[in-house]
Amino acid sequence: MSQDTISARDIVRQIPGVMRRAPNIVKGLYYYSLKNNKKELTLGSLIERNAEKYGARPAILYEDRRLSYTEFNAWANRIAHYLRSQGLGRGDSIALFLENRPELLAIVAGAAKLGVACAMLNTSQKGKVLEHSINLIAPQMIVVGEELQAPFESIRDKITFGHSQPYLFLADTDTLKDVGQTPDGYINLAEKVSQYTGTNPTVTDRPTMGDTAIYLFTSGTTGLPKAAPGSHRKFVKAYGGFGLMSLNMGPSDVLYCTLPLYHGTGLLVCWGSVLAGGSAIAMRRKFSASAFWDDVRKYGATTFGYVGELCRYLLNQPPSDNDRHHSLQKMIGNGLRPSIWKPFKDRFGIETVAELYASSEGNIGFSNFFNMENTVGFSTAPYALVKFHDGTRDPVRNAKGYMEKVKTGEPGLLLGEITAKWSFEGYTQKEATEKSILRDAFKKGDQWFNTGDVLREIGCGHLQFVDRMGDTYRWKGENVSTTEVENIIDASGLTEEAIVYGVEIPGTNGKAGMVTLVPQMQDNQTGIHDFDADKLFSYLQENLPAYAIPVFVRVTRGIEKTGTFKYKKVDLKNAGYSLDKDDDDVYVWLPRTESYTRLDNELLKKIDGGGVSF
Structure with a gap:
């Protein structure tokens, strides 16, 4: 399994591009390197600065709505004034349960001006998981969007808030124009904030860079979610490191974001980058591969925020003469696999891939500052x-x-x-x-x-x-990297998606490799059952050592993911090579054979009984 290498000569080739970005790099390095957590530089102050400097420029583009920085700042101010009237201030928190729409960013911005932290609830959560997430924060209030009222109502009585009237409601409308109908037991936030002034609030106990601005939640793929506090400093670092140093954002840039804003890549990385350039963020509720390029053209987007799977979905769309008829030049995100990195750039004509490595809770980050291939870049952190x-x-x-x-x-x-x-x-x-x-x-x-x-x-x-970690497994005395096997399978042209993991077989040591895959260009009726498992096996034999070839193959129509596009590997591992899913086909590579065999109940019973010597 090969790996890429980067030499000093490769770096030197990128120097001309770096020099063109030099002014923003110097400026970005200043913000990225700030140490003083007591400094009164916060998300709120960054927005106020943009309102002064770029007031008439667009801050948010959403559907047919356009909000300038002046309008957005005034909206955030009205929200801040209302929250303060309810007794909230520095050190308090509220929870947000909203899908991607301008209201979400306005609330985060307004709360930030007071030092109130926003807990960014995962919109796909429900029941006990949602209850658990809210209780981790113990917020004073919660803002519930009409689009998510039902899942919140199911747990409403199980949550204790720190305010006498904690339930704030936002209709699923343009709430600057239509506040909608208020359900029983809720306060209509849009109606209330409209009564306040849009001037910047004067705050005596001002928040500082080290204060908590948001809470982000782990996806809960391996257990109940954990809440990670994110300081204003993280926005400042994203502002400098990603927006200025990596992307060279400016007032004419538009970043198209379909990533959920309850996730760090969407909220911190994408929005933080936008604020750095006085740029606009073009938002969509949820990612749509079929609508992606139409939206890019509609908004004149120059940049987009990605996770690797979104790029895969776009690459799997049928080629079109319009594939390069767009304004996109840059992209920022994480998880772009080496197997599709160059094909994606070449097909769609993308110049800059600002791949990064970071985590919501972590203290270490990497950025592909020099626009090299197949790397998360470098870090100045130890x-x-x-x-x-x-x-x-x-x-x-x-x-x-x-x-x-x-x-x-x-x-x-x-x-x-x-x-x-x-x-x-x-x-x-x-x-x-x-x-x-x-x-x-x-x-x-x-x-x-x-x-x-x-x-x-x-x-x-x-x-x-x-x-x-945990995605590597040991089979036949050898360590197998799931990511590298996935990259090999990706390059086969036989699959749209492929996830590799280890499963236990009774009577064996270690874990056998298994892949769950969605066939390439599958027919909705017959694609799964027509999958050529022998063709896959021959390809794997040519490209992988025997110990790394998956022993089991599950062919399915779709692989379930979390709201942040992470695969639910725990569920896949738990399902193993069972035949419980009637629509799936499962294959096994039996010892001393040169092809995959379709698994049936009789063979399954034999394997589980130790009757096959792997």
Whole structure:
């Protein structure tokens, strides 16, 4: 399995482009490097600055709505005045349960001016998971959008808020023009805020850069969600590091964002980048591959925010003569697989891929500053790549109790050193925070954030993502990287999606490889059952060592994901190679055969009974 390398010569080739961005790079470096958490530089102050400097320029584009920075700032101010009238101030919190629409950003901005933190609830959550997430924060109030009223109502009586009238409602309309009907038990937020002035609030207890601005929640793919506080400093870092240094954003730029704004890539990275340039954010409720390019042309978007799977969906659309008839030049996000990186850039004519590595709770980030291929870029934060125990988040310690760094090119567990400058904000749950901290790693008294991710250095300080810990598995005495096997399968041209993981077979050691895939260009009626498993097997034999070839293949019509487009690998692993899903076909590579065999109940019983010697 090959890996990319980056040389000094590759970096030098990018110098002319870097020089063109020099003014914004210098400016961005200043914001990215700010250390003083007491500085009164916050999300609210950044928006006020843009209103002064770019007042008539568009701040938000949504459907047929256009809000200038002056209008957006005034809206946020009215919200701030209302929240203050309800006794809220610095250190308080409210929860937001809204889908992507301008109201969400206005509330975050208005609350930020007072030092009130917004808990960005995952819009796909319901029941006990939603209840758990809200209770992690214990907010004073909650803002519920009409589009999500039903799931909130189902748990409303199980939540205790810190305000006597905590239920705020927003109709699913343009609430600046139509406040809608107010359901029983709620206060209509749009109606209330319309009564207040749009002037910047005078705040005596002003928030500072180190205060919490938002709470982001983990996706809960491996258990109940955790809440990670995000300070104003994270917006400032995104403003400088991504908006200015990586993307060179300016007032004429428009960033098209379909990513959920309850997620860090959408809210922090995309919106933070937009604010840096006095640019506009063009929003859509949810991603649509078929509508993507029409929206890009409609808004004149120059940039878009991505996760890797969105790029895959776009690449899977039938080629069109209009594939390059658009204004997009730049993209920022994470998870773009090497197997589709160049095909995506080439087909759609994208110049800059600002791939990044970061996490909502972490203290370490990487950015593809030099626009290199297949890399998350480099970081100015102190980090280490260390040896780890296979299939775990645990680093290896030597006889002296210390960790050992891996050699250049070798995969290692990424750690970010915790210092005064590179602080670790962690989670609201102290126990969860403590579990992510490693102490005495290289010397007594040091502290490091355990990212749980495996990366490798590929030259000139640039890293490449390898695996999320737990996604590697051991089979036939060999370690298998799920990401690398997925990249190989991606390149086959036989699949639209492919997810690789390890499953246990009774009577064997380690875990056997399994892939769940969606066939390429499948027919809605017969595509699954017509899948050529033998063709896949021949291709895998040519491109993978035997131990890395998936033993099981599940062919399905679609793979379920979280609201942030992460695959629910836990569910896939739990399903294993069972035949419970009638619409799926499952294949197995039996010992001493040269093809896949379709699994039936009789063969399944034999495998589970230890009757097949893998």
